[in-house]
Amino acid sequence: MEDFMDLVLARHSCRSYSTRPVEEEKLRACLEAGRLAPSASNRQPWRFVVADTPAAAAGVARAAQAQGENRFTADCPVFIAITEEGERPDLAPIGKVKRQDYRPLDIGIAVAHICLMAQEQGLASCILGWYDEEAVREALGIPPGREVRVMIALGYAAEGETPPQKKRKPFDEAVRYVR
Ligand SMILES: Cc1cc2nc3c(=O)[nH]c(=O)nc-3n(C[C@H](O)[C@H](O)[C@H](O)COP(=O)(O)O)c2cc1C
Structure with missing residues (x-):
């Protein structure tokens, strides 16, 4: 897929996976895309903790379903848990000035890179x-106190999986030009 907008339109939250394993190089490409994401003061406040064996993925899938949600993760072969790393925001240069914790934003950008690269693959x-x-934390051996900010389920879509319709605010509601 060459055109970036095609990629953006095709990426969707897949909620039906095949058990087909993900090739090592494809997973690596996704992680590289995440690693290369920009971040405030280039702090890279993330660690990508990968569960890509059946046993590890099953443990994470159980955790993802523990609150009654995300039943679809049962067959998913790969999970990436992203832990938030780095100093307190008030100690980081930009955070100090702006009094803002940019780490969740930085992680969000990395997540977008990973998901778009996944789509591309x-x-x-x-x-x-x-x-x-x-x-x-228990399934992945993540020490207490280290926040798991978000996870990504990754794999091949099950045959016949139909992407949900894109529901978004209309353009004019999301965008305001000042001219
Ligand atoms: C931070 C975040 C957390 C999310 N958590 C879940 C989740 O636990 N389960 C789920 O099925 N979808 C989850 N989603 C997916 C959103 O529901 C989805 O991105 C949104 O409805 C737009 O649909 P699309 O991704 O198909 O374009 C999450 C998305 C984000 C950005």
Whole structure:
């Protein structure tokens, strides 16, 4: 897929996965796209913790379903949990001046890179905010106190999976020109 807008339009939250494993190089490309994302003061406040074996993915899938959500993750072969790293925001240069914690924003950009690269590779993805954080930590050996900010489910879409219709604010509601 060459055109960036095609990629943007095709990426969607996939909620039906095949158990087909993801090729190592495709997963690596997604992680590279995340690693190369921009961040405030180039702090790169992330660590991508990858579950790509059946046993590890099953543990994360259980954690993702622990609150009754995300049943579709059961067959998903890969999860990327993103932990928030780095100093307190008031210690980082931009955060100090702006008194803003840019880390979640930085992580959001990395997540977008990963999901768009996944789409480019013919993979499907779904960003996950619903999960039992303690259970994720336990499944992935993440130390206490290290926040799992978000996860990404990654794999091949199940045959016949139909992308949900894009529901977005109309352009004029989302955008205001000052001319
Ligand atoms: C931070 C964040 C958390 C999300 N958490 C979940 C989730 O736990 N389960 C889920 O099915 N979708 C989740 N989503 C997906 C959104 O529902 C989805 O992106 C939105 O409805 C737009 O649909 P689209 O991704 O298909 O374009 C999450 C998205 C974001 C950005």
